[in-house]
Amino acid sequence: xxxxxxxxxxxxxxxxxPFGALVISSxxxxxxxxxxxxxxxxxxxxxxxxxxxIQGRAVYVSLGCVSCHTQQVRPAGQGSDIARGYGVxxxxxxxxxxxxxxLLGDRRIGPDLANYGARASKIDIDALLxxxxxxxAAWHPYYSYLYGxxxxxxxxxxxxRAVALVAYLKSLRQDxxxxxxxxxx
Amino acid sequence: xxxxxxxDHPQGRPPEGDSRLTRTEVQLRGPFLLFFxxxxxxxxxxxxxxxxxxxxQGSLSGGPFRDCEMLTYGHVAAAQxxxxxxxxxxxxxxxxxxxxxxxxxxxxxxxxxxxxxxGVFWNLALTYGVIxxxxxxxxxxxxxxxxREVGPVLAVAFLLAGFWPxxxxxxRPTGQTFASQWFVVGASFAFPLTYLLAQLLILWQPASGVxxxxxxxxxxxxxLLLWFGSSALAAVYYFLxxxxxxxxxxxxxxPVAFWSFLLFAGWTGPAALIGAPVPLWxxxxxxxxxxxxxxxxxxxxxxxxxxxxxxxxxxxxxxxxTLRFVSFGAxxxxxxxxxxxxxxxxxxxxxxxFTSFAAGQEQLLTYAFATMVLFGSAYFILPRLTGSxxxxxxxxxxxxxATALGAVASIVALLVGGWQEGxxxxxxxxxxxxxxxxGSTWNTVLSVSAVxxxxxxxxxxxxxxxxxxxxSAPASAGRHD
Numbered sequence: 251x252x253x254x255x256x257x258x259x260x261x262x263x264x265x266x267x268p269f270g271a272l273v274i275s276s277x278x279x280x281x282x283x284x285x286x287x288x289x290x291x292x293x294x295x296x297x298x299x300x301x302x303x304i305q306g307r308a309v310y311v312s313l314g315c316v317s318c319h320t321q322q323v324r325p326a327g328q329g330s331d332i333a334r335g336y337g338v339x340x341x342x343x344x345x346x347x348x349x350x351x352x353l354l355g356d357r358r359i360g361p362d363l364a365n366y367g368a369r370a371s372k373i374d375i376d377a378l379l380x381x382x383x384x385x386x387a388a389w390h391p392y393y394s395y396l397y398g399x400x401x402x403x404x405x406x407x408x409x410x411r412a413v414a415l416v417a418y419l420k421s422l423r424q425d426x427x428x429x430x431x432x433x434x435x
Numbered sequence: 436x437x438x439x440x441x442x443d444h445p446q447g448r449p450p451e452g453d454s455r456l457t458r459t460e461v462q463l464r465g466p467f468l469l470f471f472x473x474x475x476x477x478x479x480x481x482x483x484x485x486x487x488x489x490x491x492q493g494s495l496s497g498g499p500f501r502d503c504e505m506l507t508y509g510h511v512a513a514a515q516x517x518x519x520x521x522x523x524x525x526x527x528x529x530x531x532x533x534x535x536x537x538x539x540x541x542x543x544x545x546x547x548x549x550x551x552x553x554g555v556f557w558n559l560a561l562t563y564g565v566i567x568x569x570x571x572x573x574x575x576x577x578x579x580x581x582x583r584e585v586g587p588v589l590a591v592a593f594l595l596a597g598f599w600p601x602x603x604x605x606x607r608p609t610g611q612t613f614a615s616q617w618f619v620v621g622a623s624f625a626f627p628l629t630y631l632l633a634q635l636l637i638l639w640q641p642a643s644g645v646x647x648x649x650x651x652x653x654x655x656x657x658x659l660l661l662w663f664g665s666s667a668l669a670a671v672y673y674f675l676x677x678x679x680x681x682x683x684x685x686x687x688x689x690p691v692a693f694w695s696f697l698l699f700a701g702w703t704g705p706a707a708l709i710g711a712p713v714p715l716w717x718x719x720x721x722x723x724x725x726x727x728x729x730x731x732x733x734x735x736x737x738x739x740x741x742x743x744x745x746x747x748x749x750x751x752x753x754x755x756x757t758l759r760f761v762s763f764g765a766x767x768x769x770x771x772x773x774x775x776x777x778x779x780x781x782x783x784x785x786x787x788x789f790t791s792f793a794a795g796q797e798q799l800l801t802y803a804f805a806t807m808v809l810f811g812s813a814y815f816i817l818p819r820l821t822g823s824x825x826x827x828x829x830x831x832x833x834x835x836x837a838t839a840l841g842a843v844a845s846i847v848a849l850l851v852g853g854w855q856e857g858x859x860x861x862x863x864x865x866x867x868x869x870x871x872x873x874g875s876t877w878n879t880v881l882s883v884s885a886v887x888x889x890x891x892x893x894x895x896x897x898x899x900x901x902x903x904x905x906x907s908a909p910a911s912a913g914r915h916d
Contacts, residue, residue: 252611252612254601257604257617258620258624260694261620261624261625261697262624264694264697264698264701265625265628265657265661265701267701268653268701268702269632271702272649272653272702272704272705273632273636273642273646273649273650273653276645276649276714277646279714280643280645280713280714281646283643311575312571313509313510313571314507314508314509314510314512314513314575316509316575317509317512317513318508324710324711328781329710329785329860330862330863333863340712341711341712343712345712346712347644349644350641351574351637351641351647352644352645352647352648353575354645354711354712355789356577357789357791357793358789358790358860361867387867388871391491391507391509392502394501395504
C-alpha cells in the first residue's frame with residue numbers, strides 16, 4: 251500500500267469487478283430482451299406504450315410517486331404480492347423493456363402498481379388522486395392541484411397532467427403471458 | 436471540548452484557544468471552513484425538511500401542505516434525502532478527508548483555490564438540483580434524483596474538491612501509510628468513477644429495462660458503503676488512537692479489513708433486489724456479499740472495541756466530547772454490519788422488503804455512524820483551525836443528547852416499525868388501512884425524533900458558527916513551522 255499506482259490499481263480492480271459482473275453481464279444477458287409472444291404466432295408483449303402514457307409516466311416521476319409505490323410483483327413464496335392481488339403472476343425482466351425510466355421502486359408506503367391498470371378504473375384513479383380520504387386511502391397525498399373547475403364553476407375538470415397520469419396508471423398491466431411467465435389457463 | 440473541559444485536550448497539541456496554526460493548517464483553513472459551513476447549512480435545511488416529511492407521512496389528512504404541489508411528499512422526501520447525502524455528507528467529508536490527509540501526510544495545500552472552486556461548484560449545482568426537485572424536475576432514481584445536467588457538474592466539482600486526499604497520499608514525505616489514509620483514498624477514488632458510470636447508464640444512455648435498476652442498486656451500495664462508510668471508518672481509525680494516546684488493538688488486521696471491505700462492498704447492491712424481476716444469480720451474489728461483509732465488520736469491531744475496552748477506554752471516551760461521538764458511531768457501525776449480514780438473507784429479507792427497515796439500516800450507517808463521527812471530528816478539528824473554544828458547554832450537551840436520542844429513536848422506529856409492517860404485509864388478510872393504522876404510532880416516534888435531531892443540529896450550528904465568528908486569530912498570524 252506504499253506504492254500509489256499499485257494501491258489505486260487494487261482499488262480500481264476491487265470496484266471494476268463487481269461493476270463488470272453485476273452491471274455489464276446483466277446488460278449482456280438482459281439487453282437483447284424485447285417484446286415477444288408467449289407462444290408462436292401470438293401477440294407481442296409488452297406492447298408499445300401510447301404517447302399519453304409516456305407523458306403520464308413523466309408526471310408520475312415528477313411528483314415522486316416512486317418514493318411510496320413499487321412496480322414489481324414478487325413470486326409466490328416471497329411475500330404475499332400475488333395473494334394480495336397485486337398481480338396474477340410474478341413480474342419478469344421482459345415486462346420492463348419498453349419502460350424508460352424503469353420505476354421498480356423499493357418502498358411500499360402504498361400498494362404495488364405493477365398491475366394497477368388491471369384492477370382500477372379511470373373513475374377510481376381520478377377520485378383517489380383528487381380526494382384520497384373519500385376513496386378510503388386517507389394516508390395518500392392529495393393531488394387536487396391537478397384538477398380545476400370548469401368555466402361555469404360547476405364541475406371539476408382534470409388538467410392535462412391529470413389526464414396523462416391517469417392514462418399512465420391505467421396502462422400499468424402485467425396480466426398477459428410472456429415466454430418466461432405464462433398465465434395458467 | 437468546551438471552556439469547562441479545557442484540561443482534556445488531546446496529547447501533543449496546543450490547548451483550545453491557542454491561535455497558533457501550523458503552515459499546513461493555515462493553508463487548508465479556508466477550504467475547510469467553506470466545506471464545513473456549507474455542510475452545516477445543508478444539514479439544517481435537511482433537518483427542517485425531515486420534520487416536514489415525518490409530518491406528511493404521519494398525517495392521515497394529507498398534512499398541512501396538502502394543496503401545495505411544491506411541498507408534496509414525493510418532492511420533499513427526495514430533496515431531504517439528497518440534501519442530507521450530497522449537502523451534508525459530502526461537504527463534511529470533503530473537509531474531514533482534506534484535514535485527515537494533510538495531518539497524516541503533512542500535506543501542504545498550495546492550490547487551495549481549486550478546492551474552494553470545487554466547493555463553490557458543488558454547492559451551486561446542489562442548490563440548482565434541489566430547486567429542480569421542488570419544481571418537479573426529478574429522475575425517479577433514489578439519490579440520483581437531480582436532473583441529469585447536474586451530474587457532470589457534480590463530478591467535476593468532486594474532482595476539484597474531493598480528489599486532494601489522493602494528491603496528499605502521493606506526496607506524503609514518508610513511505611509509511613496508515614489505515615485512515617487507505618480508507619480516505621479508497622473513498623475518494625471509488626466515488627467519482629461510480630457516480631459517472633451510474634449517471635451514464637441510468638440517465639444519459641439508459642441501460643435496457645431492469646438493468647437500470649441493477650446499475651442503480653450497485654451505485655447506491657457504493658455510495659453508502661464506499662463514501663460514507665469508508666470516509667467515516669478513516670476518521671475512527673484516526674481519532675481513537677489519537678485521542679486515547681494508544682495504538683489500535685489488532686492493528687495488523689486492519690489491511691485485511693480494508694481490502695475485504697472494499698472487495699465485498701461493491702457486490703452488495705443486488706441484495707436490495709431480492710424478489711425483483713432480475714436474474715436469480717444476481718440476487719444470490721448480493722446475499723453472499725452482504726454476508727461476507729461481516730468479515731471486515733468483525734475485524735473493524737476488534738480494532739475499535741478492543742482499543743476502547745482496554746485501560747478504561749470507554750470511560751475516557753465518555754468524558755471526551757470527540758470520542759463520545761466517535762465511539763457512538765463505532766458501535767453503530769458494528770450494529771449496521773451485523774444487521775446488514777442477517778437481513779441480506781432471503782428469509783428475513785422477504786419480511787422487511789419494501790418496508791421502512793432499509794431506511795433504518797441506512798439511518799444506522801449514514802447518521803448513527805457517519806454523522807456522529809463527523810460531529811466528533813468537528814469537536815476536535817474546529818478549535819485547532821479557528822483558535823477559539825466552543826462557546827457553550829450546554830449546547831454541546833444538548834447536541835449530543837438530542838442527536839443520540841433522536842438517532843436511536845428514529846432507528847428503532849424504522850427497524851421495529853419496518854419489521855412489524857413487513858409481518859403485516861406478508862399476511863394478505865391484513866389490509867393497507869390496518870397497516871397504515873399500526874404504523875401511525877411509529878410515525879409519531881419518527882416525528883418526535885426528527886424534531887430532536889433538528890434541535891441537536893441547531894445547537895451544533897449555533898456553537899460552531901459562534902466559534903467561527905468569534906475566532907479572533909487571523910490565519911496569517913499563525914505559527915509557521
